Amino acid sequence: MKNCLLMLALFGPAAQAWAIDMNSFKGTPIAQLAADEKKAFHTALVQVLNQVPDRSSVDWKAPRTKLASRITPVKSFDEGQLRCRETLIEANAQNGQHHGTHVFCRNVKGEWHFRKPVAKPGAKK
Numbered sequence: 001m002k003n004c005l006l007m008l009a010l011f012g013p014a015a016q017a018w019a020i021d022m023n024s025f026k027g028t029p030i031a032q033l034a035a036d037e038k039k040a041f042h043t044a045l046v047q048v049l050n051q052v053p054d055r056s057s058v059d060w061k062a063p064r065t066k067l068a069s070r071i072t073p074v075k076s077f078d079e080g081q082l083r084c085r086e087t088l089i090e091a092n093a094q095n096g097q098h099h100g101t102h103v104f105c106r107n108v109k110g111e112w113h114f115r116k117p118v119a120k121p122g123a124k125k
Contacts, residue, residue, distance in 0.1 A: 033062055037063060037065055
């Protein structure tokens with residue numbers, strides 16, 4: 001499944017309710033996507049979090065905007081009753097790049113939410 005093109009985002013089943021706050025990508029190329037493309041990216045991200053094994057990457061391209069991204073779950077872990085996944089998201093567009101590691105946790109309803117960005121080694125808290 002390494003580096004596979006995620007067509008499930010466009011043709012697969014609908015994502016869960018709009019659980020992941022896409023406003024967390026403010027200031028990144030992902031925030032520049034049209035509303036329907038944000039929804040498709042959200043769907044792809046949820047499907048990756050639900051189905052893709054750790055250290056496997058999935059590529060996703062916006063249908064109209066010139067944005068290419070790669071979503072890579074790095075590691076899975078439990079935090080209390082929540083199932084969490086540390087995930088690298090890389091997005092490249094004409095107007096910028098985003099390379100960030102984010103932690104998403106799934107609640108008891110099965111909805112994924114941002115926990116917080118992962119601190120970089122040596123970064124002050």
